[in-house]
Amino acid sequence: MQEFVQQIEDVVREASYDIHTALPGTIAEFDPATGMASVKPEGVMTMKNGEKLSYPTIVKVPVVFPQAGGQNVMIAYPVKPGDGCLILVCENDLKPWMSHGKETDSNMKFDLTNAVCIPGLFGEAAEALQKAVEENAIILKNEEMELTLKKDGMEAQYQESRIRMGADEVRQECSGCSVSVSGLGIVIEGDLTVHGVITEGG
Secondary structure, three states: OOHHHHHHHHHHHHOOOOOOOEEEEEEEEEEEEEEEEEEEEEEEEEEOOEEEEEOOOOOEEEEEEEEEEOOOEOOOOOOOOOEEEEEEEEEEEHHHHHHHOOOOOOOOOHHHEEEEEEOOOOOOOOOOHHHHHHOOOEEEEEEEEEEEEEEEEEOOOOEEEEEEEEOOOOEEEEOOOEEEEOOEEEEOOOOOOOOOOOOOOO
């Protein structure tokens, strides 16, 4: 009985060498015209004979972006070589899906050629992530430009310029000057220059 169980384990283990599910990787190239990337899986794969080899670079990998509404609604951002990603290996051949229903003779399951990738997987957390957790906020960041969305307001900041919006006030600050708009009126701190006509109304 023990030998029978061992044989089953050996068969399952051997079959698993050809099955790939998910693994971290790095973007090698990205083509925004097609939404496809070349990705390099990290780590090594163990062959049936015990030999360890580096993963090959996978080409023509669809990149996942948040999008819906027939792609009329989406969040798009630049994907650059060197970016980390999560590589997901699909159960079936992707070619029929990518060619809108064209059948293929391939029956490969969980093969590296059937991969898609989700950019954004890194081994270290970014500073904006820690801030988002501490302030219970959503943060959109593009280098020095940062937009922070909280349940009670929002703030946009670029270098010394800042716009804050709360329930009772909208305030803009820039180089020592500020403009505040609230139920109490408009308050300007700094010099005021007007080009055009000022019309008084009751």
